[in-house]
Amino acid sequence: MNGCDLSFGDILRSTDHFDQSNIIGCGGFGLVYKATLPDGRKVAIKRLSGEYFQMEREFQAEIETLSQAQHKNLVVLQGYCKIGTDRLLIYSYMQNGSxxxxxxxxxxxxxxxxxxxxxxxxxxxxxxxxxxxxxxxxxxxxxxxxxxxxxxxxxxxxxxxxxxxxxxxxxxxxxxxxxxxxxxxxxxxxxxxxxxxxxxxxxxxxxxxxxxxxxxxxxxxxxxxxxxxxxxxxxxxxxxxxxxxxxxxxxxxxxxxxxxxxxxxxxxxxxxxxxxxxxxxxxxxxxxxxxxx
Missing domain, CATH: 1.10.510.10 (Transferase(Phosphotransferase) domain 1)
Incomplete structure (x- = not known):
């Protein structure tokens, strides 16, 4: 997985420019936003601050490993994008929250x-x-x-x-x-x-x-x-x-x-x-x- 086919504009539009009203979670890694992609799919986008994370090659290798974990009782990692120093992880959206x-x-x-x-x-x-x-x-x-x-x-x-x-x-x-x-x-x-x-x-x-x-x-x-x-x-x-x-x-x-x-x-x-x-x-x-x- 070398990133994703979404443009920066797609990401901004899908989250209303990361509007606070779309925040559905937060934690030690960053904020999670509800988003609707151009094809109509609802996803959750986790925005990670770039300053704490590994170099790009190692980061992509880890993302590749995590993306291969596929099970009906996991929240599947669907893709990842890098925007500036931030990384965006795109997950399946869970309707009923935590x-x-x-x-x-x-x-x-x-x-x-x-x-x-x-x-x-x-x-x-x-x-x-x-x-x-x-x-x-x-x-x-x-x-x-x-x-x-x-x-x-x-x-x-x-x-x-x-x-x-x-x-x-x-x-x-x-x-x-x-x-x-x-x-x-x-x-x-x-x-x-x-x-x-x-x-x-x-x-x-x-x-x-x-x-x-x-x-x-x-x-x-x-x-x-x-x-x-x-x-x-x-x-x-x-x-x-x-x-x-x-x-x-x-x-x-x-x-x-x-x-x-x-x-x-x-x-x-x-x-x-x-x-x-x-x-x-x-x-x-x-x-x-x-x-x-």
Missing amino acids: LDYWLHEKPDGGSMLQWERRLRIAQGAARGLAYLHQSCDPHILHRDIKSSNILLDENFEAHLADFGLARLVLPYDTHITTDLVGTYGQSSVATFKGDVYSFGIVLLELLTGKRPVDMCNPRGGRELVSWVLQMKKEKRAAEVFDPHIYDETLEFQLMAMLEIACFCISDSPKLRPLTKQLVVWLDDIGTSDHMPK
Whole structure:
């Protein structure tokens, strides 16, 4: 992929000259804009500031690798353009935004995410992560698994976004890398098992409806983890579940996902499961009467 066939004018028109009204996301890498291309396709354009990134040859090589990652549970990278010192990454557009938005920002969003839908989101995200970890050649670390990087299409199917973007950042750029892997409530270890830990946090968000850290009272990065583990230790695990999804008839399924989440957030990376095991466990929920072990 040597750039794309869109002109600078096309990009400007599709984003209304990067008008703020078209911003649909932001993060450690830059702003994301909703855009409509000349052929009518809706896409998301991530605008990266050029000062922190690798030389052009290395950057293009990394983009080539990321563009080859094709899976139904990934947000597909469709193209890339360079404009001045900025790089623009063009992705498929996800109509329903992020999981973070539905769980934590949209009024009554949690009530629209019933248990079956949350389970399907977890299953889809796990499949996407397993593909990155074990089916891609070369394997790809995500490095920033969190609910805001799990995007939902019109059917609320999960798609992982921003996978592998840390590979584009120069190693000495501590500003972006700290923002990237130092997100509150996430493991900062950039390993496959670090991704699994972060995925466990997302499972806890799905189960509890709570943020990893209460930003009004950020006592520490393990706030949600500590609370859940303490409640589990006190034999009060049933009290952690989001009232929007809790039902006595579903308690076994909820407990099964909670067990999976606890395996993921084990202090020892060796005790955390491989992503292919996560897929098996999550797919078994609702079809098996055995707890993960």
